[in-house]
Amino acid sequence: MAFARSDGRISADHVPVKLVIAGPFGVGKTTIVNALSEIEPLNTEEVLTQAGTLVDDLTGVNEKTTTTTAIDFGRLTLPGVVLYLFGAPGQTRFQVLWDELVRGALGVLVLADTRRIDDSFAVLDLVENAGIRYAVAVNHFPDSPQYPSDALRKALDLDPRTPLLVCDARDPVSARASLIALVEHIRELVLS
């Protein structure tokens, strides 16, 4: 049955909290959302016009000129809060979708790949332009070159306070540590 579900752990007292995972093509966004999520990957679609704007009403939704984009989506229920994780496509042609996904988000975890550092620039620009709090996690692949963190910070032009972590997107413990670092950073910014 299409709408069967196996859980029932969220209550109306839970506060929904949105977190966004961003990064360039193939960096591990889908992998980390699935590693973190307590629910099976769900396939939800966003409908965009060819001009790249979001379709937000029923008129036009069946037009031939619309395309759909599947969004990575995961959930983590904690005492008192339910985290919703959204994987955001990094390409600037999805600017409108990006704006929508980060609206109301607590923060963004930016995934980077040291084999293709330059690919992260567009995503970091999106994050900075959105004025949203973020941390950077380098997703380590077997053939990833290892750079000292100073060199990476310089290459990515990071603020000294922005957390820079190394993670394995497939490992839930490592993925959670990255989220914790992000939220601790946000707490520091709020307190300062």
Place this chain on the structure above:
Amino acid sequence: MSSGRQRRRVVPDYMAAARVSVPEHITVERTTLVYVAPDVVADGLDPPASHLLTLLADGPLSVYECAAHLGLPYCVVRLLVAGLAAGGTLLTRDPPPADLPDLEILELVISGLRAL
């Protein structure tokens, strides 16, 4: 990520035919939690609305999850939820504003993640 020219209809015919009444001011968004109001009589609802109520019988879900479970795009389910919430069938809990996050919520997230 899959994208491409859409061949099939995004909204199935039963949905397009449903009388979705949409309130003027919609606050519903992707992570809004949705649940069924107490003592709701589900008779006489259109198929998408009654599917949604069946789905929510076990407890609240976000609008995005509802969309995934119903197999409908978010933009459609958002309107469906907004209409049913305006009519009193569904209750919603909006996410808190994120510009100045509540410290208490941040602590809950940190301690919750650490405890996993």
